[in-house]
Amino acid sequence: MSKILIRGAKVLGGEAQDVLIDGTTVAAVGTGLSDEGAQVIEAQGRILLPGLVDLHTHLREPGREDSETVLTGTRAAASGGYTAVFAMANTFPVADTAGVVEQVYRLGKESGYCDVQPIGAVTVGLEGKKLAELGAMHDSAAGVTVFSDDGKCVDDAVIMRRALEYVKAFGGVVAQHAQEPRLTEGAQMNEGVVSAELGLGGWPAVAEESVIARDVLLAEHVGSRVHICHLSTAGSVEIVRWAKSRGIDVTAEVTPHHLLLTDELVRSYNPVYKVNPPLRTERDVLALREALADGTIDIVATDHAPHPHEDKDCEWAAAAMGMVGLETALSVVQQTMVETGLLDWAQVADRMSFAPARIGRAQGHGRPVSAGEPANLTLVDPAYRGVVDPAGFASRSRNTPYEGRELPGRVTHTFLRGRATVVDGKLA
Numbered sequence: 001m002s003k004i005l006i007r008g009a010k011v012l013g014g015e016a017q018d019v020l021i022d023g024t025t026v027a028a029v030g031t032g033l034s035d036e037g038a039q040v041i042e043a044q045g046r047i048l049l050p051g052l053v054d055l056h057t058h059l060r061e062p063g064r065e066d067s068e069t070v071l072t073g074t075r076a077a078a079s080g081g082y083t084a085v086f087a088m089a090n091t092f093p094v095a096d097t098a099g100v101v102e103q104v105y106r107l108g109k110e111s112g113y114c115d116v117q118p119i120g121a122v123t124v125g126l127e128g129k130k131l132a133e134l135g136a137m138h139d140s141a142a143g144v145t146v147f148s149d150d151g152k153c154v155d156d157a158v159i160m161r162r163a164l165e166y167v168k169a170f171g172g173v174v175a176q177h178a179q180e181p182r183l184t185e186g187a188q189m190n191e192g193v194v195s196a197e198l199g200l201g202g203w204p205a206v207a208e209e210s211v212i213a214r215d216v217l218l219a220e221h222v223g224s225r226v227h228i229c230h231l232s233t234a235g236s237v238e239i240v241r242w243a244k245s246r247g248i249d250v251t252a253e254v255t256p257h258h259l260l261l262t263d264e265l266v267r268s269y270n271p272v273y274k275v276n277p278p279l280r281t282e283r284d285v286l287a288l289r290e291a292l293a294d295g296t297i298d299i300v301a302t303d304h305a306p307h308p309h310e311d312k313d314c315e316w317a318a319a320a321m322g323m324v325g326l327e328t329a330l331s332v333v334q335q336t337m338v339e340t341g342l343l344d345w346a347q348v349a350d351r352m353s354f355a356p357a358r359i360g361r362a363q364g365h366g367r368p369v370s371a372g373e374p375a376n377l378t379l380v381d382p383a384y385r386g387v388v389d390p391a392g393f394a395s396r397s398r399n400t401p402y403e404g405r406e407l408p409g410r411v412t413h414t415f416l417r418g419r420a421t422v423v424d425g426k427l428a
Contacts (some may be wrong), residue, residue: 009043013345051083051376063092068306070107074114076395078421080413081378089121094120094131105142148175159388164224181209216243228252234287253301256332306397331407340368340381375418384410
């Protein structure tokens with residue numbers, strides 16, 4: 001059936017309205033719309049958002065299909081309300097050529113659950129020594145606009161400057177994993193009281209902050225765009241706030257786990273809490289929430305980082321860093337930002353759809369819920385409460401820090417260009 005009528009949903013958390021989908025587009029938005037010839041979804045009490053966009057996802061394919069594939073990752077994305085994700089370049093082989101990014105792009109097209117926009121590596125092999133084929137990746141069928149060595153920092157200032165200069169020519173952006181490597185050698189968790197008590201190598205906040213400070217100055221000097229991945233400290237917030245006050249073209253993201261979890265959890269020695277950058281202090285968490293609310297931090301990005309069971313079910317020092325997050329992101333944002341009064345649902349739509357689509361230039365995504373727009377939509381039941389059970393995840397991996405934790409909200413429906421990918425909370 002090509003017509004779908006979503007009846008009585010609160011569009012962006014506002015007044016209840018009907019939304020008619022006809023084919024791939026939104027045909028009408030209003031009250032009392034006719035349901036003739038349409039499949040009807042009764043959505044009273046639910047929130048209708050534009051399809052979510054994640055600027056920071058690890059899909060692992062090619063090379064680490066034991067962790068995730070483009071298919072399983074996009075199924076997880078759809079389950080979490082996402083209609084577009086940007087796939088990071090740290091695959092095997094690295095996405096540093098037109099051939100590899102086109103492969104990821106093609107796999108995304110074939111999945112049918114979510115649009116996949118590949119992110120190209122900044123340097124060959126993520127080695128930080130030589131610029132990758134930035135122009136060729138941009139000019140490829142994948143049309144790469146975002147470049148990142150995420151997982152590693154582009155720590156050479158000359159290489160970073162050259163990358164910023166290069167992508168400026170076609171309006172691209174460099175997304176920096178801010179981590180000064182010499183300051184984090186042997187680091188296992190946030191440097192602070194807890195690391196001292198546990199005897200684990202500390203990861204100082206300045207390792208992140210010093211790179212951000214350098215890069216916003218480089219972006220200002222070059223006149224280019226820079227995006228800060230997974231910002232995690234109160235000090236980093238102040239640097240980005242200062243840079244924006246100077247008119248520097250910088251954007252920043254925060255992950256759901258850095259909005260909720262703290263380094264106190266590491267006392268359990270459970271490797272599910274091991275992540276890069278590490279979980280920080282309660283002071284940092286509160287600063288990140290305030291910064292997301294006031295716009296200093298532009299977006300929420302999941303940094304969905306799937307790992308096979310054996311990479312997490314081991315001693316802390318040997319465990320891989322990272323957490324899955326696509327299927328729980330919206331719930332964590334509801335708990336930390338909406339239920340605390342820091343954001344309303346329209347602002348959630350901005351931080352999780354409009355702004356990431358704008359930064360990554362994702363065509364057809366992050367669009368208003370209005371007539372004539374692509375029907376990329378997410379329907380959410382905010383009254384739902386449920387305990388996280390990773391056994392039910394669409395992702396191939398189960399390394400969630402929220403197992404057994406009650407979280408609010410549930411995505412009941414996701415639509416990709418008018419086609420339901422999730423219906424009544426289950427994959428279509």
